[in-house]
Structure formats: C-alpha cells, structure tokens
Amino acid sequence: MSLIKEKINSENLPKHVAIIMDGNGRWAKSRGEERTFGHKNAINAVRNAINACNEINIPYLTLYTFSSENWKRPKDEVNTLMALLTETLLLEADEIFSKGLRMHVIGNLDKLPPLVKDQLLKVVDLTKENTKGNLVLAISYGSQNEILNAVKNISKDVKEGRVEIEKIDEKLFEDYLYTKDFPPVDLLIRTSGEIRISNFLLWQIAYAELQFLDVLWPDFTKDIFFQCIVDYQNKERRYGLTGDQVQIQ
Ligand code: IPE
Ligand code: IPE
Ligand code: MG
Numbered sequence: 001m002s003l004i005k006e007k008i009n010s011e012n013l014p015k016h017v018a019i020i021m022d023g024n025g026r027w028a029k030s031r032g033e034e035r036t037f038g039h040k041n042a043i044n045a046v047r048n049a050i051n052a053c054n055e056i057n058i059p060y061l062t063l064y065t066f067s068s069e070n071w072k073r074p075k076d077e078v079n080t081l082m083a084l085l086t087e088t089l090l091l092e093a094d095e096i097f098s099k100g101l102r103m104h105v106i107g108n109l110d111k112l113p114p115l116v117k118d119q120l121l122k123v124v125d126l127t128k129e130n131t132k133g134n135l136v137l138a139i140s141y142g143s144q145n146e147i148l149n150a151v152k153n154i155s156k157d158v159k160e161g162r163v164e165i166e167k168i169d170e171k172l173f174e175d176y177l178y179t180k181d182f183p184p185v186d187l188l189i190r191t192s193g194e195i196r197i198s199n200f201l202l203w204q205i206a207y208a209e210l211q212f213l214d215v216l217w218p219d220f221t222k223d224i225f226f227q228c229i230v231d232y233q234n235k236e237r238r239y240g241l242t243g244d245q246v247q248i249q
Pocket of ligand 1: 021022023024025026027065066067070081192217
C-alpha cells in the first residue's frame with residue numbers, strides 16, 4: 001500500500017488530469033541507447049499513469065501521445081512510434097476494457113497510417129459503453145490547429161445562419177473543440193524538466209494547476225502521480241477571487 005496514496009483526499013480530486021509525457025529520448029541517451037529505446041520503455045509509465053488514475057477514480061486522463069509537430073521527426077522514429085502505438089493498443093485493449101475505461105482519441109487522425117487509425121477507432125468503439133473513467137489519447141494533436149478549426153466551423157455556421165454572432169461565448173466555442181464532452185483540465189503535469197506547453201490544450205488549461213517534474217517519462221511511477229495529486233490538493237484555486245472569498249464559499 002502506498003503511503004503517499006493514503007494522503008490523498010478523495011473529496012477533492014481533479015476531474016481531469018492531462019500529462020505531457022516527455023523525456024523518452026533523453027532517458028535512452030543517458031543509457032547510451034537509441035531514442036526509440038526510450039519510447040519502448042515509456043509504455044510501463046503510461047500503464048502507471050492509467051492505473052493510478054483508475055485506483056483513485058479520476059474521471060478523465062488525457063495523455064499527450066504524439067503532437068502535430070512530432071511528424072517532423074526523423075522518419076524512422078515516427079515509424080517506430082506508430083508501430084509501438086498499434087502494438088500496444090492490440091496488447092492493452094482488453095485491459096483498458098476490463099478496467100471499465102472508455103477510450104477517446106483527439107487530434108488529426110487523418111494524418112495517421114490507416115492501420116493505426118483503424119486500431120484506435122476499434123478500441124474507442126470497443127470501450128464506448130464503459131463508464132468507470134475516460135482515457136483520452138491526444139495523437140497527431142495540435143491545440144492551435146484545434147482552435148483554428150473551431151473558428152472556421154463557427155464562421156461557417158454563422159455564414160449559413162445556424163449561429164448568431166451574439167451567441168458566441170465560451171460555452172459555444174467549446175462545443176467546437178475536440179474536448180467538447182470533457183471537463184476543463186484541473187491539473188497539467190509535464191515530465192522531463194521542460195517548462196513549456198508545446199501546443200497542448202491551450203484553451204482547456206486556462207485555469208489548470210501546472211506541475212513540471214524533473215523526472216523523465218520512462219521513470220514515471222504511480223507514487224509520483226499520487227504525489228502530484230497531493231500537491232494539487234495543497235493549492236488554493238482562486239479563479240480570480242481573493243483567498244478570503246474562496247474560504248467563505
Ligand atoms: C516524449 O519523449 C515522446 C514524444 C514526444 C513522442 P521525447 O521523444 O520528446 O524525448 P526527449 O524530450 O527528446 O527526451
Ligand atoms: C511534446 O513533447 C509532445 C508529446 C509529449 C507527445 P515534445 O518533446 O515534442 O515537445 P518539445 O518539442 O520539446 O516542445
Ligand atoms: Mg521531448
């Protein structure tokens with residue numbers, strides 16, 4: 001039993017945790033291995049994050065798996081990542097299902113090799129009735145592009161008379177994002193020591209708590225995750241109010 005886990009207050013859990021899983025390449029390099037060795041060793045860390053969320057009942061976990069910018073990496077690395085993704089999905093689909101998780105995918109899936117896309121959609125379909133928790137994979141995902149597409153689609157709906165300009169507010173805008181059915185991100189974690197967002201969920205993290213960890217992704221454990229939750233629970237989320245106002249609420 002994890003001592004850190006016991007410190008978590010189950011009444012104050014984030015509804016939505018998002019993770020930028022970074023540092024695989026550096027993890028491998030520090031061991032004198034190829035970058036792809038790091039990606040292969042990242043799968044266990046992904047499992048740790050999913051299991052940790054599942055154990056404490058966090059309803060939404062979004063994992064930044066492959067960015068729209070990652071397509072610019074060397075072909076070999078991209079191919080390995082795609083192969084690893086299909087392979088892992090094949091192996092883990094039953095596990096995801098039996099944990100009661102519903103899988104979702106956000107991003108420009110049309111850029112993916114057909115086999116990868118098919119495999120992803122298969123697991124999405126397989127798990128669509130599950131209600132214990134939601135696992136969201138951001139793949140071929142870029143937030144600026146997501147926002148631009150929302151703007152284009154809203155413009156189209158305005159032009160064709162389906163939306164009145166005066167009715168455009170935050171709520172309506174969110175209906176045009178990939179994440180329309182998910183709550184806003186409460187906690188964003190990035191591993192690898194980099195303090196940047198790298199085009200991830202720019203709109204959705206407006207009021208998220210941000211945590212940047214020095215650990216490289218393949219070393220990520222359940223206890224590290226639980227510690228993130230404990231740290232999150234020690235923050236006062238003020239949303240623009242004063243501390244006194246928040247205390248009264
Ligand atoms: C994260 O690790 C995995 C992906 C971006 C797909 P990196 O591959 O970015 O590893 P570093 O940051 O180069 O160490
Ligand atoms: C962000 O990591 C993307 C994923 C973790 C999938 P990167 O390694 O691509 O980000 P930068 O290039 O360091 O900003
Ligand atoms: Mg990186």
